[in-house]
Amino acid sequence: MSVPPLTPPASGRGIKVEAGASLAAFIWFRTGGPAETLVRPDTATDLAAYLRDLDPSTPVLPVGVGSNLIVRDGGVPGVVVRLPKAMAKVSVQDGRVRAGAGAMGITVASAARDAGIAGLEFLRGIPGTVGGAVRMNAGAYGRDVSDILIEATVVTREGSVETWPAARFGYVYRHSDLPAGAVVVEAVFSGTPGEPSVIGAEMDRIAAEREASQPLRSRTGGSTFKNPEGHKAWALIDAAGCRGLTRGDAQVSEKHCNFLLNLGSASSAEIEALGEEVRDKVKAHSGVALEWEIQRVGISLPSRMREGAGGGPALSTSDAAGDGGRPPLGPLPHAGGEA
Numbered sequence: 001m002s003v004p005p006l007t008p009p010a011s012g013r014g015i016k017v018e019a020g021a022s023l024a025a026f027i028w029f030r031t032g033g034p035a036e037t038l039v040r041p042d043t044a045t046d047l048a049a050y051l052r053d054l055d056p057s058t059p060v061l062p063v064g065v066g067s068n069l070i071v072r073d074g075g076v077p078g079v080v081v082r083l084p085k086a087m088a089k090v091s092v093q094d095g096r097v098r099a100g101a102g103a104m105g106i107t108v109a110s111a112a113r114d115a116g117i118a119g120l121e122f123l124r125g126i127p128g129t130v131g132g133a134v135r136m137n138a139g140a141y142g143r144d145v146s147d148i149l150i151e152a153t154v155v156t157r158e159g160s161v162e163t164w165p166a167a168r169f170g171y172v173y174r175h176s177d178l179p180a181g182a183v184v185v186e187a188v189f190s191g192t193p194g195e196p197s198v199i200g201a202e203m204d205r206i207a208a209e210r211e212a213s214q215p216l217r218s219r220t221g222g223s224t225f226k227n228p229e230g231h232k233a234w235a236l237i238d239a240a241g242c243r244g245l246t247r248g249d250a251q252v253s254e255k256h257c258n259f260l261l262n263l264g265s266a267s268s269a270e271i272e273a274l275g276e277e278v279r280d281k282v283k284a285h286s287g288v289a290l291e292w293e294i295q296r297v298g299i300s301l302p303s304r305m306r307e308g309a310g311g312g313p314a315l316s317t318s319d320a321a322g323d324g325g326r327p328p329l330g331p332l333p334h335a336g337g338e339a
């Protein structure tokens with residue numbers, strides 16, 4: 001019987017491994033604890049080899065830019081995978097767009113426009129990576145990834161590299177059947193022939209509409225709740241009197257009340273508790289149970305620990321950045337992948 005490794009495989013050729021790395025440094029909300037282990041592979045093959053050697057009981061979480069994530073304050077146990085810039089390349093061939101999963105949606109939409117491929121314009125308004133979009137079936141303006149995806153390359157948790165046709169993702173509204181720990185590393189999209197100037201005009205319209213209606217320059221996690229059948233989540237939240245509601249430095253956006261904001265020094269616990277308060281108020285007001293669209297990951301930290309009243313975080317690695325030591329608010333990420 002083989003003995004499982006006590007520690008994850010270390011950095012080596014083709015892989016960077018960092019213990020206790022900050023996620024708040026790049027996650028859109030700029031909150032939350034560290035990754036127990038942050039892994040940055042150079043290539044899909046390097047990632048596959050790493051995952052093959054990893055103790056099968058170690059959880060693996062791929063992340064993009066965290067524009068749909070609440071990372072809890074106690075951090076994320078196991079391995080977090082972040083794709084590098086080298087896995088964010090976009091090219092066009094035979095009317096199809098091939099994109100590394102670290103590429104941002106806007107880069108894919110722009111490449112499609114330049115090549116005269118219509119139908120991918122909606123990606124202009126979704127500030128996440130291709131990997132997150134394929135996983136979440138991201139969409140807007142009546143279209144989503146299931147309408148444009150031909151196939152994607154996936155590195156499974158077991159460490160094999162597989163090509164999945166779109167049908168295998170089992171897409172429904174903002175959900176795929178991609179198993180936990182599987183990492184999308186590349187995707188191929190198709191559209192229909194179009195005039196670049198017309199496609200560009202539609203992208204500009206989307207950008208302007210977003211600017212007018214969404215808190216784009218704030219630290220947020222996108223739409224907090226899924227639109228329930230026959231309802232708009234924002235309208236239910238508004239009707240329940242939650243517009244502008246605050247908890248600590250967390251706030252329900254005044255501009256679009258299905259967005260939660262970190263006004264500066266909110267903790268993930270405050271953001272999540274505010275979301276639960278909104279759910280309670282909406283249920284009491286309209287009887288509708290809102291379902292989280294934002295993915296919540298990691299370990300909750302009891303508030304006395306967040307407030308520095310003693311005790312350590314629930315992770316074996318020390319939370320050096322900690323909740324109190326969150327990095328200062330820097331500029332929002334605009335490019336996918338990492339240097």
Ligand SMILES: Cc1cc2nc3c(=O)[nH]c(=O)nc-3n(C[C@H](O)[C@H](O)[C@H](O)COP(=O)(O)OP(=O)(O)OC[C@H]3O[C@@H](n4cnc5c(N)ncnc54)[C@H](O)[C@@H]3O)c2cc1C
Nearest residue numbers: 064065066067068128129131132133135138139140184222
């Ligand atoms: C201002 C704003 C507007 C938004 N508007 C929209 C919108 O109109 N429509 C919409 O659908 N979303 C919207 N979002 C939410 C978000 O942008 C999308 O869900 C996006 O697809 C998330 O991408 P990400 O790369 O940041 O993923 P993350 O937030 O990092 O992760 C989201 C999920 O995807 C998984 N994931 C990430 N990368 C990979 C990968 N390579 N392989 C496998 N799984 C992966 C994560 O494990 C997690 O489960 C908005 C967000 C913001 C901040």
